[in-house]
Amino acid sequence: MTKAKRLENKNDKVLSRRSVIKRAGVLGGFLLAGCDTQYYKPPVVRDGLMGVADIMTMASQRMLMSNDQLVQEHDSSEITKNFPVWNQSNPEDEEYQRLRAENYRDWRLPITGLVNKPISMSLRDLKKLPRRTQTTMHICEQGWSAIAEWTGAPLLSVIQAAGGIKPNAKYIMINAYGGWYEGYDMFDVTHPQTILAYGMNGKDIPLGNGAPLRLRVERHCGYKQLKFIKSIEVVSSVENFGRGTGGLNSDYDFHWYAGA
Amino acid sequence: MTESAKTWVYRHTLNARICHWIMVVSFMYLLYSGIMIFLHFPELYWGKVGFQGHPAIFKLEDWGISWEEAELLGDRRWGRNYHYMFSWVFVINGLVYLLWNCWQKKFYSKMLPSRRELSWNNLKSEFARHLRFPILKVKDVRGYNVLQKLSYLIVLFLLFPFMLASGFAQMPAFTAIAPELIDLFGGRQTARTLHVICSILLILFVVIHLVEMLLAGVFNQIRSMIFGTYEISLEKSEATE
Numbered sequence: 001m002t003k004a005k006r007l008e009n010k011n012d013k014v015l016s017r018r019s020v021i022k023r024a025g026v027l028g029g030f031l032l033a034g035c036d037t038q039y040y041k042p043p044v045v046r047d048g049l050m051g052v053a054d055i056m057t058m059a060s061q062r063m064l065m066s067n068d069q070l071v072q073e074h075d076s077s078e079i080t081k082n083f084p085v086w087n088q089s090n091p092e093d094e095e096y097q098r099l100r101a102e103n104y105r106d107w108r109l110p111i112t113g114l115v116n117k118p119i120s121m122s123l124r125d126l127k128k129l130p131r132r133t134q135t136t137m138h139i140c141e142q143g144w145s146a147i148a149e150w151t152g153a154p155l156l157s158v159i160q161a162a163g164g165i166k167p168n169a170k171y172i173m174i175n176a177y178g179g180w181y182e183g184y185d186m187f188d189v190t191h192p193q194t195i196l197a198y199g200m201n202g203k204d205i206p207l208g209n210g211a212p213l214r215l216r217v218e219r220h221c222g223y224k225q226l227k228f229i230k231s232i233e234v235v236s237s238v239e240n241f242g243r244g245t246g247g248l249n250s251d252y253d254f255h256w257y258a259g260a
Numbered sequence: 261m262t263e264s265a266k267t268w269v270y271r272h273t274l275n276a277r278i279c280h281w282i283m284v285v286s287f288m289y290l291l292y293s294g295i296m297i298f299l300h301f302p303e304l305y306w307g308k309v310g311f312q313g314h315p316a317i318f319k320l321e322d323w324g325i326s327w328e329e330a331e332l333l334g335d336r337r338w339g340r341n342y343h344y345m346f347s348w349v350f351v352i353n354g355l356v357y358l359l360w361n362c363w364q365k366k367f368y369s370k371m372l373p374s375r376r377e378l379s380w381n382n383l384k385s386e387f388a389r390h391l392r393f394p395i396l397k398v399k400d401v402r403g404y405n406v407l408q409k410l411s412y413l414i415v416l417f418l419l420f421p422f423m424l425a426s427g428f429a430q431m432p433a434f435t436a437i438a439p440e441l442i443d444l445f446g447g448r449q450t451a452r453t454l455h456v457i458c459s460i461l462l463i464l465f466v467v468i469h470l471v472e473m474l475l476a477g478v479f480n481q482i483r484s485m486i487f488g489t490y491e492i493s494l495e496k497s498e499a500t501e
Contacts, residue, residue, distance in 0.1 A: 050345055260344060
């Protein structure tokens, strides 16, 4: 794809016949060239037919996606008034509770691992980065959905603030208070709507929704949208985290790829 | 009457038989895993948004199974894994069936009703015949009757694609790939509700399919779906002449 085409795609929100043809072309291109297949499978493939199905699901969806394509944004009038609080709502973690008592004044986000300039950012640092506001739908794997407006810094600009990634970096592991951790590949990290959100519906993120910072990785189910973020580590392999499948959810046998 | 009064016809092609049984197995898994997923969130909504506390159009609670009880019955982790796996089996099996058959003339003559069959009078008399008991009085059991043809066509080309599309419309990736599809359904929760309603229609089809099979002779029917050959009693068909 040429650069001009990429720019053109950016405004292509409506599924015109042209864009369908273009997408079909991209799909064909992938099939013919056997192009960039590193984003077609999870870090650890499960055994048997289940693993085959996982790859087919992930690959077929990723073939149809490009990072120029934004997820649907909704009107601010459609924002859900009482957005559900799911899973952990207040981490039972001494350090977290201490930070919360001081309104996250001393909260820091270390970005370490395979970055050129490891740093530790405060909330104020994050708010100085380019900001993005998006009104999107949260889709829980269990079945519910709700709409909220999120404001935050694109994950990509946070990684760039840490000097960018080293050549052997493959995944980004995000740790959260309360013991959650989840891995993401660079396809999701570089998406413009993947943000570290500090604001929800125009205010600071409420406690139950992941204060002070949560992830929005819009093309996935709720269980990838990590709340109560503690640290970010850029890695080449996910094997040293938990059971080594690339996240707490996949450690407990959920799909690592949550786009379906 | 006697042995000589019976004859055999070749009713189901090898392809139809193989694809039929793979479909049966994957359909059962899809249904069971779908129920397992549903039990972990046993409410249905209409529109884009829906969650516990939001006005629901269906609550399992109203039917005497509380949220906690439903959660104990269900297993969404198992359910999700198997639902996706068998939807692949189902889809690939369906594609093989279509590709195998689409260039075969006899497939169209077997599946498509003729203009005469679609006439109002014929539909009326066929329907009346199906409501009578027993219903086996038919001249030619070699082919499908018009109601059979129509129901198979509706299931294959309407309900199955609808299940697939309403499934896609629930996937987060489709908010990027094709949000138009989600809007077409009128929102994610509507797609989810219609997915459930369509699955109930499919269950209804299976029930009728099984009842018809019982009435038409289980042994003969199942044998023909395994070996392809179907036994016809000539005496019977002559009697109706």
